[in-house]
Amino acid sequence: MKLWGGRFSKQTDSLVQQFNASLPFDIRLYDEDITASIVWTQGLVRANILTPQEAKTIIAGLEQVRTEFQQDNIKINSADEDIHSLVERRLTEIVGPVGGKLHTGRSRNDQVATDFRLWTIGAVNQLMIQVTGLQKALHDRAKADLNLPMPGYTHLQHAQPVTWGHWTLSHFWPLERDNQRLAHAQESAAVLPLGSAALAGTAYPVDRHALAKELGFKVLSQNSLDAVSDRDFAADFLYAATMLGLHLSRLSEQLIIFSSSEFGFVSLDDAYSTGSSLMPQKKNPDTLELTRGKAGRLLGNLTGLLATLKGLPSTYDKDLQEDKEPVFDAFDTLNLTLPVMAGVIQTLRLRPQRMAAQLDTGLLATDLADYLVKKGLPFRQAHELVGQVVQLGEEQDQTLAELSLADLKSISDYFERDVGDMFSVTTSLNSRSEPGGTAPGAMIRQLAAAEEILAARSAS
């Protein structure tokens, strides 16, 4: 059904009809559309446009439409251009001409904004559950091997010893920031546009405060011209989704590298790997690679919507119809990626011996410099001297621990017999005891902080 034929003397071109139609994707908003229409019906009673009896009829009709949707029993006409006209058309078939009163004082402009905001609020709830699920998986794996030593990297080069727990939780906190961003997006969405009508505000005393309360919105939009064209919440959602996707891509990248033959620190479970059509020996981390790749897709969704919004001239323009598909796609992408990634983490097999094999004494060069600092040398000088020690080791093809005291003394007299005590991964780990560091005590506190967050989330 078209909601607007009267002033037109010609049919819409059929390609144009297909081009304009949003039903293929906005059908997903049926539940929100019906809920918002029911609340609007109540507003029209307050405005004396509908009698309570008429409202009762309309609400019953809308609930019947909802049931038809839920039972996948709704019939779509080729003339239904969007979810709003479909619902109104079907309602009117059910309840008769009184259905034609429902659209009094509202416009699709405020209606679609209301529906989409309601949907987004729910989508954020769902994604936060999924994010928390992945955080839980990371927490559990961190806790299980909290102090298992492994090489720490910067620039993908051996840097200093860290622990498996430390590494694993380093991916917990970015997700917590993602939760914050999702919450901000939800707050952006929780502003009621209904009652803005097409642009100038509704001409009927529907009581917008009551509408907001009944629909669960926190606040009212302040300006109707802005309200019908404000898609900041959709952009905020896509931005939060993109950041989440980036964090997942970073976790994926590391696990892909860690599961290579050469690193071999972890092994993906068969249930989370796939094979090759040609090479029988292959076990590929496809799940991780797809996750990494989808970060690009999410960024594309964000960039696309922002470019669409750029330079839009006024209130509602049809360009805004391009807002929903990227948001739906971002939600679907993450709603599948997050539990898959949680499964990957839960089932990951650690290979501690492979990690141990990489704990060479080069990782302790900073500790060696700290040794000299404790002997009284300025750090800058200590750094320079240990650099020379490293070079000597390379020339003699020896590890730092293999160099003789004489070798060390050839570089600096500050090296003494006790220097051998430095070459201990445990000592190195223990020394990083400030908050956030890799020492066991700091890790216990970090784990507790993570647990507090998980507990708060499961309580809410």
Add this chain to the structure above:
Amino acid sequence: MKLWGGRFSKQTDSLVQQFNASLPFDIRLYDEDITASIVWTQGLVRANILTPQEAKTIIAGLEQVRTEFQQDNIKINSADEDIHSLVERRLTEIVGPVGGKLHTGRSRNDQVATDFRLWTIGAVNQLMIQVTGLQKALHDRAKADLNLPMPGYTHLQHAQPVTWGHWTLSHFWPLERDNQRLAHAQESAAVLPLGSAALAGTAYPVDRHALAKELGFKVLSQNSLDAVSDRDFAADFLYAATMLGLHLSRLSEQLIIFSSSEFGFVSLDDAYSTGSSLMPQKKNPDTLELTRGKAGRLLGNLTGLLATLKGLPSTYDKDLQEDKEPVFDAFDTLNLTLPVMAGVIQTLRLRPQRMAAQLDTGLLATDLADYLVKKGLPFRQAHELVGQVVQLGEEQDQTLAELSLADLKSISDYFERDVGDMFSVTTSLNSRSEPGGTAPGAMIRQLAAAEEILAARSAS
């Protein structure tokens, strides 16, 4: 069907199966997949892997699968993870174990690249037809009112008189550049990867030159490691699509402005406009706004793929599976937008009086400066003096033509009685006679150049 189960001791997790599956979108490649498999079968005959009789059986089976697809009669199993495994599974059901010989010496890595390149070559052909259709519409409208005067704008301010033909053809040439970019993308696609196998090249003497010839590729990929991961052609396609989208957005923006009440230069046909659910008088240029908005979507597709490709480590990685959806979406978007836009142009109603009403003499200020230049003044000085004339006119609330000669002479003695001849739109138009200018003679030559292009395209 999975093509790789042997070395796995555990089933794939069901969410992972859904996550990895590309069938929902790569099913679109069925025709290309079957064609490439038939050609591959012939290669395996040359390599003595298949007897001619086996090949005949397989090819007949593949043609039956194709028919099943064409008749929408193919049954999908939940285990079919992509179009390649679906086709092979169905083939083997039809022809028995000999179907298991088809995948000898190839990999999904070179297979998918081949299919996708074939598809892209066809997609470019289709889009070029659509672009040419829009160019034709623009040409026809330009020709019909070639010398109809209208104000020309820079900065959306009145600048100099131009003609409707000139303005309309100014959107013809960007589309011609788009055709060039599409042709470049097609050339990028027309490089055969088949025979690269998973990464190292096939181990069977299939004769890649023959494969290329049979599939219609111009050249062979030079390096198998590169061939299985080269997605430049997909990026080239998305870039060409984005530029095309941008050009359409610019045409749309102008027509949206030109069809406002205030401009009123054009009026969209009812068949290409839509109405409002609330405001009965509205006739909205939704088609143009959607077209403008979709430029963002296309840019999102491009940005997304480019970000996905960034930093990929080697040969084939599963991230590359994210290559098809943006390309399909870009194609579908343009394949619908272009004929809609052609329809808009064909049915557009011009309102020449509204254009004429805006042809104020302010548009002739440059001609006035040129008048002084012809009297011997350096242009920079002439410009300054005419600026003062404009200011005087504004102070006296008079147009340039309304100012008296005395007024003009108060600014410069170079103004003489013949200055009045300047105030003619026709004179102004006629003076822009260099190639590309707005003068009638130049317009005839420009139209001829456009016609030559259209003729060449329709001949090919």
Add this chain to the structure above:
Amino acid sequence: MKLWGGRFSKQTDSLVQQFNASLPFDIRLYDEDITASIVWTQGLVRANILTPQEAKTIIAGLEQVRTEFQQDNIKINSADEDIHSLVERRLTEIVGPVGGKLHTGRSRNDQVATDFRLWTIGAVNQLMIQVTGLQKALHDRAKADLNLPMPGYTHLQHAQPVTWGHWTLSHFWPLERDNQRLAHAQESAAVLPLGSAALAGTAYPVDRHALAKELGFKVLSQNSLDAVSDRDFAADFLYAATMLGLHLSRLSEQLIIFSSSEFGFVSLDDAYSTGSSLMPQKKNPDTLELTRGKAGRLLGNLTGLLATLKGLPSTYDKDLQEDKEPVFDAFDTLNLTLPVMAGVIQTLRLRPQRMAAQLDTGLLATDLADYLVKKGLPFRQAHELVGQVVQLGEEQDQTLAELSLADLKSISDYFERDVGDMFSVTTSLNSRSEPGGTAPGAMIRQLAAAEEILAARSAS
């Protein structure tokens, strides 16, 4: 000065030196770097690495370096690769070898993150002042002509009457959302990374809580591996900047259109316009066009950083050095654009007669439908009938108000003598009295809400 030469046997290639150097842009962080180094010095006293006397010497040296920067008196060596090495080099020249103790227990990884976060916190403060300045300008102009009627648009087509105050404030609220986003970015930045050292945490008891307090950070980073590579705050800043840029582009677009000859609703002040080198009459809204264009630049900055972050493998990687230039550019862009735009708004000349001339009765079609609704017709039917009225008017070339009662009755008997009262812009405006609507009472409440925000900001 290089901070790391010891283990290298060869000089850095000179092109590489240029390629790696960040000094050309991170010199901008000198103030934050020195402040953070002073606080770090105090931490080293707590850790017993520095005596109070040594600390005093170092701090005095750092303050001298700061003064040299402030007086533009610092000398740069070609070997200074970044602001951190420059400051340490100069410090050591001033205070001697004790300067070499400053870098004990920290790394450039936590140092640069600390400096950049401090800078971002300040940048947000500055931008919020600029945003508020523009909000103030919009508020003032809205208040001055709060109820001046003008046509309201959707799809750039006449929709319903609104007021200048309503339109102007419709650009106030998006900016308020931008302020929220900037505040969120600031909160993201206000997390102390110092004490994370290179990746594993510092080995010295510097007391990170004290460091945070002294530097004005609210909380500590929880995980050192995350802390050195977390650039979410930079992305949050760029996202907030992009949204702000988009909102400014939308305001610009409308003012560009409103200042065209055809609309003529507003006229830019000469001080905010520019001319043409060729056409003497031109007065161009260059400021608005540049503002619109810069939305693209800001989006580019955001997209670029997000793509850089995608798939980064671990803790600190040098890719992160690409984080600062887009942030600095976004800040500089907005820090100049916002006051220019405030000036444009403050000096804009309104042309109420031009607005009035566009207040045709077509804008009242919705009111005519509402008239029928009040007579008891369902809205959907009323909408259809008024659509026919509009069509009749177009056929007879008459406005709605010009149609006779007989004409109206030919379409519906519900039209009666009192229908003429409908054709009043004032009545139409007054009827939109729900919160956010265009009625005078609603506008007063909206203005008050805006004033409350401005008052709160100026108080803070």
Add this chain to the structure above:
Amino acid sequence: MKLWGGRFSKQTDSLVQQFNASLPFDIRLYDEDITASIVWTQGLVRANILTPQEAKTIIAGLEQVRTEFQQDNIKINSADEDIHSLVERRLTEIVGPVGGKLHTGRSRNDQVATDFRLWTIGAVNQLMIQVTGLQKALHDRAKADLNLPMPGYTHLQHAQPVTWGHWTLSHFWPLERDNQRLAHAQESAAVLPLGSAALAGTAYPVDRHALAKELGFKVLSQNSLDAVSDRDFAADFLYAATMLGLHLSRLSEQLIIFSSSEFGFVSLDDAYSTGSSLMPQKKNPDTLELTRGKAGRLLGNLTGLLATLKGLPSTYDKDLQEDKEPVFDAFDTLNLTLPVMAGVIQTLRLRPQRMAAQLDTGLLATDLADYLVKKGLPFRQAHELVGQVVQLGEEQDQTLAELSLADLKSISDYFERDVGDMFSVTTSLNSRSEPGGTAPGAMIRQLAAAEEILAARSAS
């Protein structure tokens, strides 16, 4: 100098002047601006606006201005808003009022487009030299160790044996595609806009064909309205630059991984590595990481310009001033990155033993399946059986080569005594002999194809 003050009654606001000024970046176009002005001068002689003597004076003046620029001797006034007004101002100071004749019949709109196109043509030439330099470095390293075996990867998992030459050349061909894209961008740029004036075409018979010939342009723009706003060439350049950046990021990613301790296939030269301010042992591949990161920056430049172009309304709008900075930045980025990367490649140390250590027999599983195929099994069945062999090997903790014939026969009777011959990397490599494959013969042909390209480039 302003070129347009006459009609303005008020000075430009000083912030606006700063906001509008493009001189800080377009000063880079001085050489092109002067060259184009000289050619324009000759056009004005043909148009009888200048006498030959005046032209001589102007040209001498312009050459003097050029010399002042070249000697870094030009003085900039605060009123110089762009390179065009600076050159004309200085010219007029030198030659007197006759300088005011230079701008006759042209506009900054066609002037800036001409200058920028000339610059882009030169920039492409320079980048193609740099790309070819990197291709040469790759070629040389490939040739030096053409058949050195190394593991080939898909999904970063061991796949099949390949050779160093094969891997290295796999980065040669993407760069060759980049050269094609750069050439296309250059072709886009080589269209002369001069003579389009502000929008409608010049009013003077300057002979545009002669202008094109004198400036080295291949063709004339066909439509003046299009010509002044066509920035496709800038987008084409940025797209080519982005693709080039992506290819460099992929090469970088692999070398970063290959130079990790765990892989250890290559070692960067000291001159192309950097150290850590904290960890004395570190040798970091900063050059590679920066290169990888800059792919994001280049994508940002592209996305930004495309978003700026979206929806621009007509001919020249000031938004277009945002075109130059991203192009200049992309050029500078690549012009430094490419030679750095060439240096990285030239000086890279290979570690063949580390590669050899990773050539496990798992890489030969496909060969084992091919063995069964040659015994007559369909490939699909062979693949399944070898998968079981792999699994058996994992269970027994044995490599494929270590499994006994009895073990193999327990899975399939097709395995016979000659199966042992399969476990040879050399045999595996030799079998990939189709064009593009890793076999020595195919590699010689591939190298020859690369050499042909390099020879053609050095000849041109």
